[in-house]
Amino acid sequence: MRILHVLDHSLPLHSGYTFRTASILKEQRRLGWETVQMTTQKQNSGAGLQDEADGWLFHRTPGPDSEGPLVQMRNTARRLADVVRATQPDLIHAHSPVLNALPALWVGRRTGLPVVYEMRSSWEDAAVDHGTTREGSLRYKVSRGLESFALRHADQITTICEGLRRDIEVRGIASERITVIPNAVDADTFQFGVEADPALRQSLGLDGATVLGFAGSFYAYEGLQLLVQAMEQLAARRADLKLLLVGGGFQDAQLRAQVAAAGLESRVVFTGRVPHAQVQRYYELIDVLAYPRLPMRLTETVTPLKPLEAMAQGRIFVASDVGGHRELVRDGETGFLCKAGDAGALAAAIEDVLARRAEWPRVRAQARHFVEVERTWAHSVARYADVYARALARHGRRLPLSA
Secondary structure, eight states: OEEEEEESOOTTSOSHHHHHHHHHHHHHHHTTOEEEEEEOTTSOOOSOSEEEETTEEEEOOOSOTTSOHHHHHHHHHHHHHHHHHHHOOSEEEEESSHHHHHHHHHHHHHHTOOEEEEESSOHHHHHHHTTSSOTTSHHHHHHHHHHHHHHHHSSEEEESSHHHHHHHHHTTOOGGGEEEOOOOBOGGGSOSSOOOOHHHHHHTTOTTOEEEEEEEEOOGGGOHHHHHHHHHHHHTTOTTEEEEEEEEOTTHHHHHHHHHHTTOTTTEEEEEOOOGGGHHHHHTTOSEEEEOOOOSHHHHHOOOSHHHHHHHHTOEEEEEOOHHHHTTOOBTTTBEEEOTTOHHHHHHHHHHHHTTGGGHHHHHHHHHHHHHHHOBHHHHHTTHHHHHHHHHHTTTOOOOTTO
């Protein structure tokens, strides 16, 4: 079976989106399925019509990522039609956003190919988070209407968590057409219980410190401003405490200004972006990770990858109790939850976790076991077999899913 994946962006760019995609492709190939990968012009790679990244061949869509959505969808449809003719897939698997799903549905109808739509987040909620749309506005309603249209017309729907499943069902979509393919990790790629690199610790000025930390993209919804506020409260009571922020993004300058205004320059370390292959070395420096996501529709419905990666490494972490975290984290068993949107609650939770070091080995072991048993990519990706079979059946086709 040959599956054509239509993607917003891909490797060599690094994001939770690209890492999920890479894991899906790897596992589908392991199952004996053929995959074809195409990105829209949001990738903006400038590499021509084809590009290889990390051993994967991607079909690219030329054009700047600044063009409007209608132009982007037209260009995606034209490029997708060309790729379909060249590769002759058995079905099209379009991944969020809806700007990918609508061209896929158009090409699928013209070619008679089944279309599976994977909704990783809703377009309208992502637009609200990035500040381009106000919830309840006309643009928001149009965005939600387009999302619902794509969901109604796809042959099958997959999504990443139960929160999004419920959001899809609310739109009037029958539950039997929706399959959750949850985020997962390849546990074997994460080292468990590794000691920190003393040279790296020293170079960052962390010798002798108890280290709080975050590693990832600095988006507003991550709530990192609350983490700095919590650090300000804790700093007066714990002279040994330092905060390590690994990564960068839209909130970088704002966070640095907040740290300076609080007089915490000597207590907060910004590393900037680091190569993905090196991120684990920084994780190993951190005693307690923090994921203080803010309460909003996006974080209430969507589950992130970061806590799963932390569990796979046996890292201790505190996460806000938004819906996406509650779906992943068993409080006190695989991690610790605190009230979302409250810097004081975050600071209190961090202090409590630091005082419970005797429990850390148990929590680490339980978290790793949870990942190994329930959240491996092999377990998640195997669910696509039934999804693809149902999509093909709607077109009167049956294919052996093992090849």
